[in-house]
Amino acid sequence: MASSAPARPRPHVLLVAAAFQSHVNPLLRLGRRLAAKGLLVTFTTALRAGIRLGSGNEDEAGPGRGMLRVEPLRGCGLWAPDDPRFRDSDDMARHVEAAGPATLADLIRRQAEAGRPVTCVVANAFVPWALRAAGELGLPRGMLWIQSCALLSVYFHHVHALAAFPDLDSDAPGSVVTLPGLPELHADELRPLLIYVAEQDLWRQMLVADLGRAREAVSWVFVNTFDELEHAAVEGLRNNDLPVVPIGPLLDPPDATTDDDNGGCIEWLDAHAPRSVVFVAFGSLVKIDSDEVAEIAAGLAATGRPFLWVLRDDNRATLSTSALAAAACSCGDWGKVVPWCAQGRVLSHPATGCFVTHCGWNSTAEALAAGVPVVASPRWSDQRINARFLVDVHRVGVRAPAPLTRDALRGCVEEVMGGPEAEAMALRAARWKAEARAAVQGGGSSDRGVQAFVDQLTLIRRAGAGRADDLHVCPVQHEDE
Template sequence: MSQESAAAEATGMAPAPAQPHHVLLVSSPFQSHVNPLLRLGRRLAAKGLRVTFTTALRDGIRLFDNGDGDGVRVGRGVLRVERLRGGGMWEPDDPRLRVPGDMARHVEAVGPAALEELIRREAEAGRPVTCVVVNAFVSWAQRVAGGMGLPCAILWIQSCAVLSVYYHYVYSLAAFPSGDEADSSGAVTIPGLPELAIDELRPLLVYSSGHEMWRQMLVGDLGSMTEKAPWVFVNTFDELEHEAIAGLCKHIPLIPVGPLVEPDDGSVDGDVYDGCTAWLDAQPRRSVVFVAFGSLVDIGYDEVVEIAEGLASTGRPFLWVLRDGNRVLLPQDALDAVVAACGGDLGKVVPWCAQGRVLAHGAVGCFVTHCGWNSTAEALAAGVPMVACPRWSDQRINTRFLVDVYRVGVRAPTPLTREALRLSVEEVTVGPEAEAMAARAAILGEKARAAVGDGGSSDRGVQAFVDRITSGGAEP
């Protein structure tokens, strides 16, 4: 019997309930980083943990209703948001936070003190932190956790294939062309991956010029994966990237936990934005072309017009997410003309929607996407074929897998033209391979749902982590 139980028995009082183990999630303040970490937090909370999410919040980042401040109940646990503050941290509306480089340097400078204070406040409130989980570009949070004696895990938010490319590059485990050779038509061979052309690698940080600060952060993250972090979560699932996972597991303690998509449990508002749900409900099955380019990709006026004309020319209903950040680049009269060109009642243009929920709707038959990994994972989980329009970062590699490996999409040029968009949508929806493409996408969707379901491959990874945390272990 514990000392607490013995004391309670002696006084005739019931012992105080044990506090659940507490996991602190620390994210970089980009929506594409916030979303998967929050979704991992939901899964951890559902298994009985207390989970607190924190970031250097800035305007435009969407989180969730924190209730009365104590968080929301998720399964057997609790998930709450606590903004990283103090120590000179800029307020969310500070315009300097809109400049990624300035934001990253500031958070790295003042974030450690703010995070230490947050961890101390939680302990004083009777909620001591058991473990810290971070994502990319916040390696300073790993140092804080280590200095306070807390085990730390990392969530890699891109595919395992891209992680493998970075790892093999940084540790010189594969022959990557350099200098003038990097501009040639050569290719790179990495275990578990198809041969990758230099053009597919060039947008990555290893080749992009003017990104030295981000490259240094990436190298720090990769070093932590092999030296400091006993758990490396990856937003993927074994059935999707089995060979890539098997190849990289020889170097990194990987735990696939994906796809990390929006829950279908009513926790996201049913009307996902401005009547989207009701509008989708009124459309025929698999008829809607859904267009969205994520939270960071900006498109100019000319391309907006081309997309509008291209969508109208398909003759299909469409839902188009045109972010406010892109809308402000256009004069109001020009925007009005673009919306009119969309075909009136044929389409719907919104500044935001709950993308995963939209993709899961039965009316959506095609997704025109930039192929960021969050969007890719959500579409795969929903079993929706894609028109791939990659821009930068990991998007070209994701496109290669979607088109040539999984065969659930087609490539379109960047920037998009109206004719290319029309032809690509036709190829995915009514072309000779459209039916087979849709069937393959549906099978992948079934495998994705099975992976995160009870006892699935990704669910087992999450459960193993929870079991280790609750047993007091600090090693996988």
């Protein structure tokens, strides 16, 4: 009997994340999706203190299942994870830009020597060095954009001078920009963005490097969104030859387990009625001062509704004793204040009825996927644009000032949870929950995008192709096209 030919190695995707938790999480979730489709996936980043990578390597056993491996960048002069110089984000970015290419090339070499040659590299935005290094090795490349397609459109049109943007200091009524698939965006919604910082700003330079040659350098621009949510923005970018592939929302499943008990949050929520709890969280970066803490505490107490408030340890450390006492006093028997929780699980809990949020994209996507109406209090970056969509386009919430005041918070919570439009907001939010769930399930719009990528890598692997120039990507078609 003739011996069968040895099986070809499965396609191997190397994921490279920027060393921020908000960048790590979505790329890891994409890695789990790809492993579930049968691919070998290696995740890497310049590991630094405070970054959570989960439990390590995950062998998804079973027919058609792949594996997700975690292997941090190391050697070639890269700082150790506990090096204090990592604490400054600019210093970190400059160092990784200098040391990263060599460490990545070494990692790719070691994968080949271990019998698992890399087929493709996918990197976050803001790590352009990884895409350059992969290109020098002749590997196909993709980029993951972790924010909305609307924001990607804003930056792409600005970098390529495809639209006229308002001047930085313009307050005229007509100071707006109109982009394909987006509502008119006003100057005050654009000012927090990197387009209005100095050209020598490091993060602006990385953004320009990422998007300036994106049409030529990458074969896929994955976006943490879903087609039904941002169809017009997706099509607007594809019409400008940007190979956009919506693959979101990139969220942990509602039944995902964590290493802790969420500070007792889930058990506490279990004791409350459906849609009765106000959830307050401002992400991992927003700083709030003593005055705002006191206002939030008083505003929550004034609602008379149970609330769960995430007040991070680094925020508590800067607060006055009186502010902390006011927060503790406001809780009584109906409130709970914690330093951290698994936000997706809290939003997915039936007791959560309203989300007071800074409108970061991850929080925005989680709120829509959980079907929870919002009180939007945006601060910077893309948050004002996200708030605009939540309130004016999707109509699943109301806008509150930043910083929050007690009267504004109380009034907004009441409007979302008990006002004349509250039930309509809840119904619209529930519809987005259904759309988000359908997108990531088998055959949904985002699942089709992931599957098309897997199919293309399988063809590359079988053909032994190695250069991105040989690859021609066709956008995923809608079922009704």
